[in-house]
Amino acid sequence: MCRSIISLIIKIIIEENNMKALQIGDKLAKLPLIQGGMGVGVSLSRLAGAVARAGGIGIISTAQIGFREADFQKDTKAANLRAMVAELKKARDIAANADGKCQGLIGYNIMVATKDYADYVRTAARAGADVIISGAGLPVDLPEYVTGTDTKIAPIVSSEKAARIILKMWDRRYKRTADFVVIEGAHAGGHLGFSREELAHLYEPDYEANYDDEIRRFIACVHEYGEKYGVHIPVITAGGIMNARQVQHAFALGAEGVQVATPFVTTEECDAAPAYKQAYVNAKKEDIEIVTSPVGMPGRAIHNAFLEKVAQQKEHITHCFRCLEKCNPTQAPYCITQALIRAVEGDVENGLIFCGDNVQYLDHIGTVEEVVHALFPES
Secondary structure, three states: HHHHHHHHHHHHHHHHOOOOOEEEEOOOEEEOOEEEEOOOOOHHHHHHHHHHHHOOEEEOOOOOOOOOOOOOOOHHHHHHHHHHHHHHHHHHHOOOOOOOOOOOEEEOOOOOOOHHHHHHHHHHHHHHOOOEEEEEOOOOOHHHOOOOOOOOOEEOOOOOOHHHHHHHHHHHHHOOOOOOEEEEOOOOOOOOOOOOHHHHHOOOOHHHHHHHHHHHHHHHEEEEEEEEHOOOOOOEEEEEOOOHHHHHHHHHOOEEEEEEEEHOOOHHHHHHHHHHHHHHHHHOOOEEEEEOOOOOEEEEEEEEHHHHHHHHHOOOOOOOOOOOOOOOOOOOOHHHHHEEEEEEOOOOOOOOEEEOOOOHHHOOOHHHHHHHHHOOOOO
């Protein structure tokens, strides 16, 4: 039976049970939910598999994914590519129900800023990823690297202008468009697609209403390209989403799904160390700060001794992992690979802890099922 017929049957079953589904080409997830990719090592097979098992789209972060491999320091790229394949297989095993089937999808988040980005994308597609989501830069050549595969692709952008640029490039260069698109707002965690000047306006009274208008323009832009190619391109909103009210607001604006990351950190299934999760639970609003990342973009993180230290003096970098295309270890304020690994392994005072803007609302370690229910009470 061809995939399109199978997808149609699944969609009918879901609709009969009064549940929303997210259709991306011929692929279908029971819930319109993407778990945001978080690296290093925060969203690997355990978290992505659990989200997919619940019916969402579980995302594995490829950022230094092989950090636990024995040869990681000696041959970082080889360790990462090998771990990518292994983590996807483990995630699929976790996601499978008793009958061996999965209600969700599994894919990767791959930063454009990654050194040897093309090799990571090709490895993901060859491994059989359902989707690839790519941000931290414009993924100009992403379509080229998935040619001949069934992997669906999406850029992450933060404005209608950026969406129009990337969709126009794909249209001209590759005569195709995106399978879905993620618009990530300024309340998101990790690297942000906004300048410090733009972030300074985040809490002004009219900011949210203005950004709602931006989302509407964004959706209209995406639909233009969908109409041109005779396809439907779902728009997914991201950034600070924590509850059902925010999900419904996104749908009211015209989005067809949401991407959520921060709430999944404080789950039993999250791949990070218990101390990392507890740092989220302990965080207060005043602990959140905007930092400068070696990636060259602002990022949102939890204040700790590490951030105080690197604010005073540059960290001495003893080994370059060649993780970023444009990172210069002689000028970088710290090694982002080492900082993120220290944190995810539990050394939370001496590492970098990225987080979303609403982390202060997380007050306990729960489960993926609890997070999903908070977002979709009817599920």
